[in-house]
Amino acid sequence: MLKRQFLMPIAALAILVGSMVTLVLFKSPRETTHRTSTLIATTNISDRVTLRFVSWKPDHPKAWDEAIARFEQAHPTIRIEREIAPHSSTAYHDLLSQKLKNRDTSMDLFFMDVIWTSEFAAAGWALPLGARFPSSERQKFFEATIEAGTYRGELYGIPSRIDSGMLYYRKDLLEQYGFAPPRTWDELVLQAHTIVAGERTRQPALRGYSGQFKQYEGLVCNMLEFLGSLHGASAREARNPLLTLTSPDALTAVRFVREQIVHALATRAVLTYQEPESLAVFVQGKAVFHRNWPYAWGMANDPRHSNIVGKVGVAPLPHFAFGESVSALGGWLYGISAYSRHPEEAWTFIEFMTSPEMQRHFAMHASLAPSRIALYRDDAVLQANPQYRALFPVFQTARPRPRTPVYPIISHILQRYFSRVLAFPRLDIREEAEEAQRMIERFERLVPLQS
Amino acid sequence: MTRTRGEHVLLWGGILLAVGGSLFPFLWLVSTSLKSPIYVEAIPPTWWPDGSLVFYRNVLFEHRLFDYMINSAIVAGSTTGLALLVATPAAYALARLRLPGTAWILRGLLCVAMFPQIVIAGPVWRMLERLGGLNTHWGLVLPYVALTLPLAVWILATFFNDLPRELEEAASIDGCTTGQTLMYVMLPLAVPGLFTAAILTFIYAWNEFFFALLILTDPAKHTLPVGIALFQGEFTMPWGEIAAASVLATLPLIVVVLLFQRGIIGGLSAGAIKG
Amino acid sequence: MHMQSLTRAPRTQADRHTGRLMILPMLVVVSVFSLYPAVDSFLLSLHRWFLGLPSLGRPFVGLDNYREFLQDPIAHQALLVTAGFVLASTALELLLGLGIALVIHEHFVGRGGVRAAILVPWAIPTVVASQMWRFLANDQYGAINLVLFGDDIGAYVPWLADPWSAFGIIVLADVWKTSSFAALLILAGLQLIPDDLYDAARVDGATAWQRFWHLTLPLLKPALLTALLFRTIDAFRVFDLVFVMTQGGPGDATQVIQFYGYKTLFTEGRVGYGTTISVTVFVVILMLSFLYVRMVGSKLLERRAT
Incomplete structure (x- = not known):
C-alpha cells in the first residue's frame, strides 16, 4: 500500500538526484582539466605574462575580440585573459570592490565607471598612472574625461571613450513648425507645447519630453544637468552643484523640472524610466525631445528598433537663461589594480587600447565615441559616424559628477531628494533640499569634496 | 453532506477566482514569451501569442540560460542532498532519543529559521572570502544547507514522532544499535517525510536570490534567479527574453508541484502547525 | 535493560552518546553559518x-x-514603509488565505488539480514573480492596463510612477505570491476540526454562516495566529520584490528596511552602520519569533511528554 503510493515520487526523486550527481561529476572534472592545461601552457613559456582583465560583456564582442587579438599579435609575450562581469554597473562595482578588498592578485586590469575613481583611489585599489601619462598626452583627450580619472591631482584611470548626456529631437517636427533646436529650457518647453498641441489630432499619444527619472543613478545625471546649466560652465557652482543645492536658483530649477517637464511635457510615467524605457518612447515616435547618451543615435536610426529613422537630430542639452549647457559625463576608464603583479605589462595594454588607432577601430566597429579629440577630424571615423560632427560640441559640455570617495552615499542622498520632490508634487522643495544638504555635509566632514 | 444551490455557486465561484487569480499572471508571462518581438511592445498589448519561439532560442543560445539552469540544478541538488544527510539523524535523535536539551534545540531551530538573511550575509561573505568560497558553488551550498536545516529537521522530527514506537523497540530487543534501527527500520518508513523535506529544500535553494546575488558575482556561476534579475542589459529592456527565461526557470517547479502537491501541503503544515 | 528501554525513561549511556553524535553535524552547520554570523554582525x-x-x-x-x-530620517521612513507593507500584505494574505483554504478543504471533483494550481504562485521564484509584476504594471505594455482599460490607451496608468500605487503593486505582488502559503497553514488547521462537529451543528439547524462564525473560526484561531506570525516575519524580510521592481522608488516610497540595509552595507560600503540596520531588523524579528515559538514550538514536546 505504502509502497505503491510513493513509488512514483521516489522514482522521480531518484532520477532528479541521479541527474544532479551526473551533472556534478561530469561538469567539475572538465573544468579542472581546462584550468590545469592553461596553467601548463603559461608556465611552459616562461617569459610569457598573462594579464587578467575584468570587464562586462561588451555590446559589440567581435570588435573587442579583434582588438585583443591585435594586441596579442603586437605583444607576443603578453596574453590577455578576460573575466566577464555582470552588465549592471552596481553589480560590477560590487564585484570589483570585493576582489580589491580581498587584495586579489589574479586581477590586473579593470574598467572603472567615471564615478568610482575617487573611491578606488582613496582606498588604494587603483594604481597611480600619472608618471606614465604626461600632460602632453593628457591634453589630447577631452578635459572632462581626464578630470574624471583624477583624484587629488593624481591620475588613476585612462578614458576608453567619452559618453555624455545630450538632447535628441525630432528633426522633422521641428522643421515642420519652423523651430531651430532649443538653446534654453524655456524654448524647449515652448516648442514642445506648440508641437504637441499642433499634432493633437494626428498623434494623440505624442509627448513633449522623455528622459530618465526613476530613482537610480541616471536620475542624478539628468537632474545635475538641469542644475549645472543655471551657471556659466566655468562657474564654481557648475563644477560642483552640491555647493548650491539650497540656493534660490537651484530650487527654482528643480521646481521647473517638476512643474514644466515631468508633470507637463512628459507623463508621470517617466518616473519609472531608465534609459531603455525612455528611448522606447522616443523611437516609437511618441516624444518630441529625448535626453540620452550617444548610443541612442544608433538605436534611433536602426529600422529594426525605430519608427523615426532619419528624423532624428541631436544637440547640446539646453540651459537656463543665464547659464551654459552642461552634460553629465559617463563612460569607462581603464584602471590597473594596485595588487597586480604585472603593472608594466598592464600599462602596455592600456596604452595600446587607448591609442589613436584602436580608438578609431572602436569608433568604426563598436560605435564607441573616442575620448581623443583629434579623431573628430579623422575622415575614416567621420565617414562611419557622420553624427560625430554634431556630437563634438556636445562632448565639450561634459562635466564629471561630484568626485568623492563616498560618491555612492552622496548619490543615494541625491536620488532620494530628486525622486521625492518629483514624485510627491506637493512636497516643499526647500525643506527637502535642506535635508539633503545636511545629510551630504555629514559625509563631507569625513572626506572633503573635490571642487 | 449535500450542498444547497447557494453553496454550490459560492464554492465554484471561489474555485474559479482562486485558480484564475493564481494562474492568470503566469499565463500572461507564458503568452508574452511566445510572441514575436514586434507584438511584445504592441500598444495596446495583444491577448494571444503568435507562437514564435524566438525568445526561447535567444535565451538558450545567446544568454547562457542553459548554464544558469545547470548551476541552479547543481546548487539546489547538492543543498538538498547535504541538508537531508545532516537533518535526518538529527531529527531522529531529537524526536526519539530524549536527549537533554531537546526542547531548547527545537525552539532554537525555529528561531534560526526566522533569521533575516541580511544579518548573516555580511559575516558569511567574509568567512567565504577567507576560505576561498566566493564564486564557487559550494560557497553557496553551505549557507543554503544551514538555512534549510531548521525546516528540514522540523518536518522530519514531526514525521518520526508520528511513527509507531513498537518497531523500534522490537529492533532494540533484537540487538540493533540506534544507528542500525534508524538505517534499517525507521528510514524506510520515513520515506514520505524525507521526500517532502527534499522537495521543500530543493524549491528553497532553486528560488533563493539574496545570497546568490552576493556570493556568485561571476556570470558563469549565476543561478537562475540572479541571471533573471540581472537580465536587463545596459541599454535594452528585453521583456520577451525575460518572460521566456522566467517560464523556463519556473517549469521544473510547476512539474514538481503538480506531481507532489499532496506531500508539499502535508510538509509545509508539519513544520508550522501540526507539531 | 529491556524493561528500561520499553518504558520511555532515559535510555542507555551508549544510546545517548549516539544521539549526541547524530545531532552534532546539524548543530555545527547551524552554529557556523547562522549563529556565529549573527553574533559577528x-x-x-x-x-x-x-x-x-x-x-x-x-x-x-x-x-x-x-x-x-x-x-536617521531615511531609516525611519524605511521602517514606516516596512510596517505598512507588513500590515497591508499580511491582512490581505490572511483573508484570501482563509477563503482559499475553505474552498480547497471542500470535497469536489478535480480538487487535486485546483490545489496544485493554487500552489503555482508559491513555487515560482520571487525574482520571477517580481519581473512578472513589473511587466504586468508597465505603463505601455502591461496586462493590468489592458484588463482595466482595453484599447483605450489614453487611460493607461503608469502604476509604478505614483508612490501610493507603486506601494500597492508591491503589496499586490506579495499577496499573489504568498496567499497560497497562508492558505496551506490554515488548511492544516481546518483538517484538525472533526467533521462530526459540523454534523452536529447541521442537526441543530445552524446555517452555513453560523457554522463558519461560531464553529470554524474559533477552532481555527491557533492556525490563523500561526499563519499571521509566519507571514509577519516573512513580510518583514521582503527584499527581492523591491530590488527587482522599484529599487525603492519613487521617492523612497517602496524602500523597505531590508533594501535600505542592503544599500548601505553592500553598495555604499558603510559596513558598521549597514550592519546596525540589519541587527535592528533582526532584533524585531527575534521578538516576533519568540512569540511564535511560545505559541507553537512546544507542542511537539508537550505531546511527547503525555
Missing part, C-alpha cells in the same frame, strides 16, 4: 567602518551607530 555594528575609506580605520564606537539609526 552584532559586534560589527559597534564599529565604524567605511569600505571605501580605509584611512579612517575600523574604530570601536560603542552604540554610536544605534544612535545614528535613531536620528
Whole structure:
C-alpha cells in the first residue's frame, strides 16, 4: 500500500538526484582539466605574462575580440585573459570592490565607471598612472574625461571613450513648425507645447519630453544637468552643484523640472524610466525631445528598433537663461589594480587600447565615441559616424559628477531628494533640499569634496 | 453532506477566482514569451501569442540560460542532498532519543529559521572570502544547507514522532544499535517525510536570490534567479527574453508541484502547525 | 535493560552518546553559518567602518551607530514603509488565505488539480514573480492596463510612477505570491476540526454562516495566529520584490528596511552602520519569533511528554 503510493515520487526523486550527481561529476572534472592545461601552457613559456582583465560583456564582442587579438599579435609575450562581469554597473562595482578588498592578485586590469575613481583611489585599489601619462598626452583627450580619472591631482584611470548626456529631437517636427533646436529650457518647453498641441489630432499619444527619472543613478545625471546649466560652465557652482543645492536658483530649477517637464511635457510615467524605457518612447515616435547618451543615435536610426529613422537630430542639452549647457559625463576608464603583479605589462595594454588607432577601430566597429579629440577630424571615423560632427560640441559640455570617495552615499542622498520632490508634487522643495544638504555635509566632514 | 444551490455557486465561484487569480499572471508571462518581438511592445498589448519561439532560442543560445539552469540544478541538488544527510539523524535523535536539551534545540531551530538573511550575509561573505568560497558553488551550498536545516529537521522530527514506537523497540530487543534501527527500520518508513523535506529544500535553494546575488558575482556561476534579475542589459529592456527565461526557470517547479502537491501541503503544515 | 528501554525513561549511556553524535553535524552547520554570523554582525555594528575609506580605520564606537539609526530620517521612513507593507500584505494574505483554504478543504471533483494550481504562485521564484509584476504594471505594455482599460490607451496608468500605487503593486505582488502559503497553514488547521462537529451543528439547524462564525473560526484561531506570525516575519524580510521592481522608488516610497540595509552595507560600503540596520531588523524579528515559538514550538514536546 505504502509502497505503491510513493513509488512514483521516489522514482522521480531518484532520477532528479541521479541527474544532479551526473551533472556534478561530469561538469567539475572538465573544468579542472581546462584550468590545469592553461596553467601548463603559461608556465611552459616562461617569459610569457598573462594579464587578467575584468570587464562586462561588451555590446559589440567581435570588435573587442579583434582588438585583443591585435594586441596579442603586437605583444607576443603578453596574453590577455578576460573575466566577464555582470552588465549592471552596481553589480560590477560590487564585484570589483570585493576582489580589491580581498587584495586579489589574479586581477590586473579593470574598467572603472567615471564615478568610482575617487573611491578606488582613496582606498588604494587603483594604481597611480600619472608618471606614465604626461600632460602632453593628457591634453589630447577631452578635459572632462581626464578630470574624471583624477583624484587629488593624481591620475588613476585612462578614458576608453567619452559618453555624455545630450538632447535628441525630432528633426522633422521641428522643421515642420519652423523651430531651430532649443538653446534654453524655456524654448524647449515652448516648442514642445506648440508641437504637441499642433499634432493633437494626428498623434494623440505624442509627448513633449522623455528622459530618465526613476530613482537610480541616471536620475542624478539628468537632474545635475538641469542644475549645472543655471551657471556659466566655468562657474564654481557648475563644477560642483552640491555647493548650491539650497540656493534660490537651484530650487527654482528643480521646481521647473517638476512643474514644466515631468508633470507637463512628459507623463508621470517617466518616473519609472531608465534609459531603455525612455528611448522606447522616443523611437516609437511618441516624444518630441529625448535626453540620452550617444548610443541612442544608433538605436534611433536602426529600422529594426525605430519608427523615426532619419528624423532624428541631436544637440547640446539646453540651459537656463543665464547659464551654459552642461552634460553629465559617463563612460569607462581603464584602471590597473594596485595588487597586480604585472603593472608594466598592464600599462602596455592600456596604452595600446587607448591609442589613436584602436580608438578609431572602436569608433568604426563598436560605435564607441573616442575620448581623443583629434579623431573628430579623422575622415575614416567621420565617414562611419557622420553624427560625430554634431556630437563634438556636445562632448565639450561634459562635466564629471561630484568626485568623492563616498560618491555612492552622496548619490543615494541625491536620488532620494530628486525622486521625492518629483514624485510627491506637493512636497516643499526647500525643506527637502535642506535635508539633503545636511545629510551630504555629514559625509563631507569625513572626506572633503573635490571642487 | 449535500450542498444547497447557494453553496454550490459560492464554492465554484471561489474555485474559479482562486485558480484564475493564481494562474492568470503566469499565463500572461507564458503568452508574452511566445510572441514575436514586434507584438511584445504592441500598444495596446495583444491577448494571444503568435507562437514564435524566438525568445526561447535567444535565451538558450545567446544568454547562457542553459548554464544558469545547470548551476541552479547543481546548487539546489547538492543543498538538498547535504541538508537531508545532516537533518535526518538529527531529527531522529531529537524526536526519539530524549536527549537533554531537546526542547531548547527545537525552539532554537525555529528561531534560526526566522533569521533575516541580511544579518548573516555580511559575516558569511567574509568567512567565504577567507576560505576561498566566493564564486564557487559550494560557497553557496553551505549557507543554503544551514538555512534549510531548521525546516528540514522540523518536518522530519514531526514525521518520526508520528511513527509507531513498537518497531523500534522490537529492533532494540533484537540487538540493533540506534544507528542500525534508524538505517534499517525507521528510514524506510520515513520515506514520505524525507521526500517532502527534499522537495521543500530543493524549491528553497532553486528560488533563493539574496545570497546568490552576493556570493556568485561571476556570470558563469549565476543561478537562475540572479541571471533573471540581472537580465536587463545596459541599454535594452528585453521583456520577451525575460518572460521566456522566467517560464523556463519556473517549469521544473510547476512539474514538481503538480506531481507532489499532496506531500508539499502535508510538509509545509508539519513544520508550522501540526507539531 | 529491556524493561528500561520499553518504558520511555532515559535510555542507555551508549544510546545517548549516539544521539549526541547524530545531532552534532546539524548543530555545527547551524552554529557556523547562522549563529556565529549573527553574533559577528552584532559586534560589527559597534564599529565604524567605511569600505571605501580605509584611512579612517575600523574604530570601536560603542552604540554610536544605534544612535545614528535613531536620528536617521531615511531609516525611519524605511521602517514606516516596512510596517505598512507588513500590515497591508499580511491582512490581505490572511483573508484570501482563509477563503482559499475553505474552498480547497471542500470535497469536489478535480480538487487535486485546483490545489496544485493554487500552489503555482508559491513555487515560482520571487525574482520571477517580481519581473512578472513589473511587466504586468508597465505603463505601455502591461496586462493590468489592458484588463482595466482595453484599447483605450489614453487611460493607461503608469502604476509604478505614483508612490501610493507603486506601494500597492508591491503589496499586490506579495499577496499573489504568498496567499497560497497562508492558505496551506490554515488548511492544516481546518483538517484538525472533526467533521462530526459540523454534523452536529447541521442537526441543530445552524446555517452555513453560523457554522463558519461560531464553529470554524474559533477552532481555527491557533492556525490563523500561526499563519499571521509566519507571514509577519516573512513580510518583514521582503527584499527581492523591491530590488527587482522599484529599487525603492519613487521617492523612497517602496524602500523597505531590508533594501535600505542592503544599500548601505553592500553598495555604499558603510559596513558598521549597514550592519546596525540589519541587527535592528533582526532584533524585531527575534521578538516576533519568540512569540511564535511560545505559541507553537512546544507542542511537539508537550505531546511527547503525555
